[in-house]
Amino acid sequence: MPRWFARNKEKAANAMPRIMTSFRKQEAEVDASVEAGLFPARVASRNGAKMFQFSVKIALLSIVLVMVLSFIGLIDPIRNFFLPIQIGGTGTLIVSSDYTRTQVYLDGKVVGQTPFTGENIDSGRHKLKVQAAENTNGFFKDAEIDIEISPGNATIVKANVAPDLSLFSYSIIASSNRKEGDSLLIVKALPGEVKVRVDGTIVGNAPFISDSLSSGAHQLLMEKEGYKPVLIDITISADKQVTVETQMYQYQINLDR
Numbered sequence: 001m002p003r004w005f006a007r008n009k010e011k012a013a014n015a016m017p018r019i020m021t022s023f024r025k026q027e028a029e030v031d032a033s034v035e036a037g038l039f040p041a042r043v044a045s046r047n048g049a050k051m052f053q054f055s056v057k058i059a060l061l062s063i064v065l066v067m068v069l070s071f072i073g074l075i076d077p078i079r080n081f082f083l084p085i086q087i088g089g090t091g092t093l094i095v096s097s098d099y100t101r102t103q104v105y106l107d108g109k110v111v112g113q114t115p116f117t118g119e120n121i122d123s124g125r126h127k128l129k130v131q132a133a134e135n136t137n138g139f140f141k142d143a144e145i146d147i148e149i150s151p152g153n154a155t156i157v158k159a160n161v162a163p164d165l166s167l168f169s170y171s172i173i174a175s176s177n178r179k180e181g182d183s184l185l186i187v188k189a190l191p192g193e194v195k196v197r198v199d200g201t202i203v204g205n206a207p208f209i210s211d212s213l214s215s216g217a218h219q220l221l222m223e224k225e226g227y228k229p230v231l232i233d234i235t236i237s238a239d240k241q242v243t244v245e246t247q248m249y250q251y252q253i254n255l256d257r
Helices: 003-038 040-071 078-087
Strands: 090-096 102-106 109-113 116-122 124-132 143-149 154-160 169-177 185-190 195-198 201-205 208-210 216-223 230-236 240-247
Touching (some): 090 124, 090 143, 102 116, 109 116, 116 124, 124 154, 143 169, 169 230, 185 216
Parallel strands (some): 090 154, 185 240
Antiparallel strands (some): 102 109, 124 143, 154 169, 169 240, 185 208, 195 216, 216 230
16 A cells, blocks of 8 residues: 555544534534524523523532631621621611600601601611701701611610700610620710719710620610710610610800800
8 A cells, every 4th residue: 555545544534533523513503503493492491591500509609608708707707698688677766855746757758756656667777857846937957867777676766856956966775686796885975075874883984885784774874064964774685786876965055156
């Protein structure tokens, strides 16, 4: 057998698998095109199944990644991963005032008059506005407060409007689900240097934070010279964090300012 014939025969034998592979690929593309034209529902169902499997794999990998990062302390504990689920919950808002028939607005809408109790309030940040209902002479002005509603918890607001917004006073008592390491009680007060007493004992000045209070009922008293004292009843429990925010009313009023 001539040498050139043997070489060509060998080349042809080596090229045959590539030719067959290319032919099968073209045949598969033609079959897929024909199937897509004749049976679009079948193709769409197959593609949907593939996308679903891909999404499941991504979700599982994400959960494993969050668990690993939580375990080694690079991000917050795993429970924070489910925080968006809690955001969709609702809470309760209670509003009172020393003035009768104080109008209550929530996010710009009238929701009632004091004493007001609203249930199933969407959790999250809200704008609370109070206004004296009997203000035919425009004596009282509107006053707004930022409040936080926590899922399954109550936020209690006592707000007193005044002729001068600088004299507007309020107290907010908000409870939220306590996480490991969180304080039991947080006290904030305006103006500064407000003395804080718990059950008659001076514990410090606001802002005050405590994680050592015993469970049960306590009396919280905030004092500052020249300002009306604020007395608040609170209940401490191991699974709740209580946040108290107060703006105090000043006794001494300079009418010439």
